[in-house]
Amino acid sequence: MNRRSITRREVLRAALATGASLSLLGSLARAQAQPPAWLDGGPLPWRNWSGFQHCRPARRLGPASEAELAALLRDASGGIRPAGAGHSFSGLVPSDGALVFLDNLAGVVDVDAERLQAEVWAGTRLAQLGPLLDARGQAMPNLPDIDYQTLGGALATSTHGTGALLGSLSSCVVGLTLATPGGELLECDATHNAEVFHAARSSLGALGVVTRFRLQNAPPFKLVEKTAWRDLDELLANLASLRGDNRCFEFYAFPHSQVALEITTNETDVEPYTLGSDDPDGLQLLQTLFALTRRLPGIGTKLYDALLRRSGTTEHADGSYRVLTHPRTTRFNEMEYTVPAEAGPDCLRELLRTIRERELDVCFPIECRYVREDDVWLSMFYRRPGFSISVHQFAELDFAPYFEAVEPVFWKYEGRPHWGKLHGLDAQRLEALYPRFRDFLDVRRALDPRGRLVNAHLHTLLGV
Amino acid sequence: MHASLGGPLALALLVGACGCFAEREAAPPIVLSEANARSYQVACATCHARRGIGAPVTGVEADWRERREQGIDALLVHTVDGYRGMPPLGSCGLCTEDDFRALIRYMAGLP
Numbered sequence: 001m002n003r004r005s006i007t008r009r010e011v012l013r014a015a016l017a018t019g020a021s022l023s024l025l026g027s028l029a030r031a032q033a034q035p036p037a038w039l040d041g042g043p044l045p046w047r048n049w050s051g052f053q054h055c056r057p058a059r060r061l062g063p064a065s066e067a068e069l070a071a072l073l074r075d076a077s078g079g080i081r082p083a084g085a086g087h088s089f090s091g092l093v094p095s096d097g098a099l100v101f102l103d104n105l106a107g108v109v110d111v112d113a114e115r116l117q118a119e120v121w122a123g124t125r126l127a128q129l130g131p132l133l134d135a136r137g138q139a140m141p142n143l144p145d146i147d148y149q150t151l152g153g154a155l156a157t158s159t160h161g162t163g164a165l166l167g168s169l170s171s172c173v174v175g176l177t178l179a180t181p182g183g184e185l186l187e188c189d190a191t192h193n194a195e196v197f198h199a200a201r202s203s204l205g206a207l208g209v210v211t212r213f214r215l216q217n218a219p220p221f222k223l224v225e226k227t228a229w230r231d232l233d234e235l236l237a238n239l240a241s242l243r244g245d246n247r248c249f250e251f252y253a254f255p256h257s258q259v260a261l262e263i264t265t266n267e268t269d270v271e272p273y274t275l276g277s278d279d280p281d282g283l284q285l286l287q288t289l290f291a292l293t294r295r296l297p298g299i300g301t302k303l304y305d306a307l308l309r310r311s312g313t314t315e316h317a318d319g320s321y322r323v324l325t326h327p328r329t330t331r332f333n334e335m336e337y338t339v340p341a342e343a344g345p346d347c348l349r350e351l352l353r354t355i356r357e358r359e360l361d362v363c364f365p366i367e368c369r370y371v372r373e374d375d376v377w378l379s380m381f382y383r384r385p386g387f388s389i390s391v392h393q394f395a396e397l398d399f400a401p402y403f404e405a406v407e408p409v410f411w412k413y414e415g416r417p418h419w420g421k422l423h424g425l426d427a428q429r430l431e432a433l434y435p436r437f438r439d440f441l442d443v444r445r446a447l448d449p450r451g452r453l454v455n456a457h458l459h460t461l462l463g464v
Numbered sequence: 465m466h467a468s469l470g471g472p473l474a475l476a477l478l479v480g481a482c483g484c485f486a487e488r489e490a491a492p493p494i495v496l497s498e499a500n501a502r503s504y505q506v507a508c509a510t511c512h513a514r515r516g517i518g519a520p521v522t523g524v525e526a527d528w529r530e531r532r533e534q535g536i537d538a539l540l541v542h543t544v545d546g547y548r549g550m551p552p553l554g555s556c557g558l559c560t561e562d563d564f565r566a567l568i569r570y571m572a573g574l575p
Binding site for chain 2: 044045046047048049050051054060062083085086087099101103106125127128147148277278280281327329330331
């Protein structure tokens with residue numbers, strides 16, 4: 001499978017209020033721009049996928065059983081944080097205490113063929129989960145764009161894919177087991193320890209460490225994904241039919257451009273095929289193309305748009321888990337807010353206008369997705385269908401000027417930030433956005449009264 | 465507990481036995497420990513067993529020839545700190561320096 005390039009959709013994916021909160025984001029960027037030096041022979045640092053978040057944990061723990069994990073939590077002195085695969089852009093993981101990795105708690109525990117449910121260890125990487133479920137006659141109904149994450153990390157942050165009738169991954173959880181900071185193993189579902197269940201389906205890793213999830217799955221299915229270049233205004237005018245007529249629909253808007261890349265994904269019975277090839281350097285090519293055309297007054301924008309449109313399209317049909325996720329070998333930092341679905345187009349237009357008027361020197365495509373509402377307490381989609389807008393900046397560039405400029409636009413439209421991505425909100429402002437925020441804090445306080453799982457980022461997020 | 469992932473790990477991952485580095489003089493097979501074989505499957509293989517995405521593919525001589533010339537220490541630093549598309553720690557947060565050295569040798573065909 002070959003899926004990236006400026007000659008394909010990925011290419012173009014690539015060829016691509018101010019105040020205290022913003023200051024916080026900016027100061028974080030400046031303070032963490034210089035990672036600690038790694039000394040050969042010394043303890044290894046921890047860094048996230050983008051390289052922006054980092055720490056020097058005193059201990060890195062890989063429990064081989066739930067009992068061992070529970071004992072570690074009970075007996076740990078100092079701070080302790082679950083680490084997942086390290087793909088979150090936000091500061092959920094960094095701790096100078098202990099980091100817990102669940103790589104040894106991975107795989108499928110059991111399956112219920114009749115109910116199409118599977119119990120899965122939280123340390124399972126999403127990339128491994130697709131084949132594991134397929135071999136057992138099941139598939140997750142939807143997946144995010146990237147599959148590097150652990151299941152536990154993806155669910156802790158309400159990670160999602162796209163589809164107006166499809167919920168976040170957390171909405172597929174029908175049961176879970178939580179290793180509490182006190183060393184208990186707590187089994188939870190909608191009727192048993194229900195309050196903990198509603199909080200722990202998207203927990204930020206603040207309630208303990210979830211060891212396993214029971215997922216409501218679907219029978220295995222095949223999908224075909226197709227990309228097409230559109231005029232942005234025409235695409236926005238057709239949003240209702242695009243999101244209603246396709247199982248999964250998303251698009252990329254391009255800063256300083258009038259074109260958009262439409263991506264539709266639907267069920268199919270055809271044999272696997274791929275049309276079009278991808279270029280792993282597509283985003284770098286986009287960056288170069290943008291820089292060159294920006295220097296051509298008068299014709300630069302038209303030339304940029306024309307070249308984007310000529311960069312090709314792709315089609316890809318295969319099993320669902322092979323189509324929904326994509327390799328991402330250009331690293332970046334990301335901010336994402338979910339606004340009410342009906343407000344999405346206006347928010348996007350204002351965001352693009354802000355980029356244009358402030359002459360922000362950014363070209364990274366802006367990803368726009370629809371997600372169904374759910375009842376997960378800290379979900380961005382809690383009781384509200386969402387339109388998620390993701391802005392990115394190349395990992396080697398300072399994201400702060402860009403993200404600080406556009407974040408107030410998201411706030412204006414009552415955007416809820418993605419927990420695994422960068423934002424500048426604190427507890428006071430988050431409480432106004434998440435109706436069950438107080439309930440979550442109550443559950444957290446009962447489970448971790450001493451705040452042993454609270455790191456600096458969670459201190460800001462939760463106000464504890 | 466690891467039964468679901470045990471099958472592929474039990475294959476014992478022998479790069480030297482696959483003939484992928486056949487252009488060079490025969491080298492003794494590089495064998496990963498069970499733990500490192502698991503780390504390879506869970507973390508490294510996500511990119512390094514996938515052609516066409518820009519990452520050097522395990523056992524492909526042309527992908528590794530110039531990288532090997534940098535030496536194991538340079539490759540180790542790139543792995544720990546991250547380098548271009550390579551994420552820091554190769555997404556293996558539990559791996560030690562010795563683990564990384566073994567995994568790099570395995571993928572790059574370094575003795």
